[in-house]
Amino acid sequence: MCTVPIFIILIGLLVFVSNATAMPWNNEPTGQTLSTLSADTGVTFDNPGGVHLAKRGEYEVNERSVWFDAKRPSTGEIQRTHVIIREPVGVSGKLPGMVFMHGAGYGSAVDSFVDMAYDLSSAGFVTAVLDKPVWSTNDITRDYTGSAAVYDEVIRMLRGLDNVDDREVGIYATSESTWVSSYLLDMDKDIAFQVLLSPMVFTPRQAIGFLAAQDFALVGAHDGYQSIVRRVFNIDSALFGVTLPDVHTLKPSAYSIPTLVAYGSKDVMTAQVEGVEAIVDMALRTGNHDVSIRGYPVANHVLRLGDESETGTPFADQYADDVVDWAVGTAKGLHQTSERVGGVNLYQSIAVPKDLKANRGLTVYGLLLHVFMVFMMVLSLVIAVVALVVKIRAMIRRTGPALGFSHGFGNQLLTLTVTTVATLALFGAGLGQVIMGVVKIAWGGAPPEKPGLMYWSWPVIQVVCTVVVWAWSRVLARLIEVASLRGVIRFPPRKGAIGDVMTGRDPVLASTRLGRVLFWVTAVTMLSVLLMFAFWGLFVY
Structure with missing residues (x-):
């Protein structure tokens, strides 16, 4: 009984x-799209003075290694860091520079950005790829401000070279490092331009919460498993001394310089439509109208074709040429004549969970x-x-x-x-x-x-x-x-x-x-x- x-x-x-x-979790609006103004991703400039615009592969490339001690500002911890500097051969005068910033993981100078750094150097850039500054941190305890300081040290290293124009050194940031680049642009007001590949834009809690929720749905998981994401991303990590999920990097200063943003249509990790809207909004607040958006078909999170876990996969379509052309023309100070938003239309399946907060x-x-x-x-x-x-x-x-x-x-x-x-x-x-x-x-x-x-x-x-x-x-x-x-x-x-x-x-x-x-x-x-x-x-x- x-x-x-x-x-x-x-x-x-x-x-x-x-x-x-x-x-509570609101996925609306769903199925957001952003139409491009042209299917062509190419980048062109008005060049009335006939300035020479180098193309990818125009010069031979020489590379050399430099080592330095990357000091973590908050603790004094030292990481012995390898930097590979690539330079075009047989080019005189002052050249523009580009420093590459790593995405998630533990990238090294040897196995990261090899093809893109070579391509830019073959078009007249002095490029620098360094070991990712991680010290004793892990994926959830990364030191973004400390990393920004190390990247800035390498930028200053390039500026100090005899063949580099210290006014024309930019950055190439991918995925996670687009959070770091926000701190970097606050530290260094002289960075000339930036290429942002699959930028995360929103706070880690919001961006990764979006990633998980969208991807759980894409793989066909039951709604119950999807509800787990909502609980996980309301965890108050500060209780364990981890404050990274709530770092706020969406600010006007992060987009105050000439910016090229690139997304792939198979990238299921970024909120592309709301991301672009936020980037353009932040840029306009600073009076920066020099923002170009490019969408590439069949490209993954790192703008390559195929499985991202495999090595040696090629870049999508004309991505490498477009980056080089944009960087060359921008470094020359020319006015862009191609459409600001080009390529395939951008798509976003669900809304960014901007109301996520620690509970x-x-x-x-x-x-x-x-x-x-x-x-x-x-x-x-x-x-x-x-x-x-x-x-x-x-x-x-x-x-x-x-x-x-x-x-x-x-x-x-x-x-x-x-x-x-x-x-x-x-x-x-x-x-x-x-x-x-x-x-x-x-x-x-x-x-x-x-x-x-x-x-x-x-x-x-x-x-x-x-x-x-x-x-x-x-x-x-x-x-x-x-x-x-x-x-x-x-x-x-x-x-x-x-x-x-x-x-x-x-x-x-x-x-x-x-x-x-x-x-x-x-x-x-x-x-x-x-x-x-x-x-x-x-x-x-």
């Missing part, structure tokens, strides 16, 4: 947790819950191993029941534990497949034709979780029934009832203390797993 009320209480608690941890309450609750769950799982495992050893020893010595479960509670506990753990494994497998699919399309691959596990696993887990809650309700109701028959839950309790239960003479659960401890520790562990499922939204129906 108690089963239904207990079930209502338990399922009500779990549904409440799922809804309380749900984060400390959610973070603290989630942290405590997951730590408690892991602790209880470890404790349950230890007690289960002890119980197994005791049971095996009892079987060998034939000393009778080792755990002494009564009324079938032992079998019920085993069945519910196995079911809950299997559900947890299915949840992990489904989420893992979603993440693998996101990584694949982020690198330029195609989404799966059939989502499979990443779609059907969510509703299956929801059904199983509901069944498990019902089963636990039956177990608890049976416990109450047996305890009532033993006189334990009467008021006042039957004389001697509690003592009989505790000593195992008249057990409710088990005749041994180990059996009782195993049951209750495992039950609390399974409840913590269900609460974890609720935290991630599995009880939102």
Whole structure:
């Protein structure tokens, strides 16, 4: 008779947790587009004076290495840094320069920007590619201001060369480094121009939240898995000393110089339409009208064709020629005559989640819950191993029941534990497949034709979780029934009832203390797993 009320209480608690941890997220407007003014991506300039405009491949290129100690301003930490300087051969006079800035990861001078740096140098630029300044940081603790200071040191290094025009040194920034470039332009007001490849534009929390939400949808993940993104990107990372997600780099100074922005149509990592709108808005606030936008068909996040994880893939279409032509004409101070917005139309599937913010309450609750769950799982495992050893020893010595479960509670506990753990494994497998699919399309691959596990696993887990809650309700109701028959839950309790239960003479659960401890520790562990499922939204129906 108690089963239904207990079930209502338990399922009500779990549904409440799922809804309380749900984060609002507005994907509207969806399907945004920005039409280009010309399908041609080429860049041309008005050149009434007939100034020579070098083309890609016009000069031979010489390269040399320089090493210096990159000091992290905030800590004094030193990173021995390699710089490869490439120069055109046989060109006299002062030349423009370009410093390359790394995207995410751990790029080095040797394996990064080789073709683009060579192409620019073959058109008369002195280029510098350095090891990415990372020091002892990782992807979530990067020092953007420190990195900007190191890039500026290399810029000053180029300006100090005899064959470089110190007024015409620009930057080539990709992906993550477009956050760094914002700090760099605040530090150095003399940077002449910039090429921004797949700029992130918005705060890391907003930009990566957009990336994850869009890509979860593209791979065909169930809406439930997509809701996980909303919770993750409301985590208050500052609680752990990580402030990177909320750095604000969208400011006018970041776009106050001549700027070329390039996107690929297969780039699923950037908010292209809103990004361009924000860039143009920031530039106009500073009076800068020299912003060019280019969209390239079939190009991925790094403007290459094919899988981004593979080496040696070519740039899209005329991208390299366009960058070189734009940089050469801009460095000469010429007026651009080609359309400012060219190439394929830009597309953005969902809106940037600009209302994302740190939620400390959610973070603290989630942290405590997951730590408690892991602790209880470890404790349950230890007690289960002890119980197994005791049971095996009892079987060998034939000393009778080792755990002494009564009324079938032992079998019920085993069945519910196995079911809950299997559900947890299915949840992990489904989420893992979603993440693998996101990584694949982020690198330029195609989404799966059939989502499979990443779609059907969510509703299956929801059904199983509901069944498990019902089963636990039956177990608890049976416990109450047996305890009532033993006189334990009467008021006042039957004389001697509690003592009989505790000593195992008249057990409710088990005749041994180990059996009782195993049951209750495992039950609390399974409840913590269900609460974890609720935290991630599995009880939102």
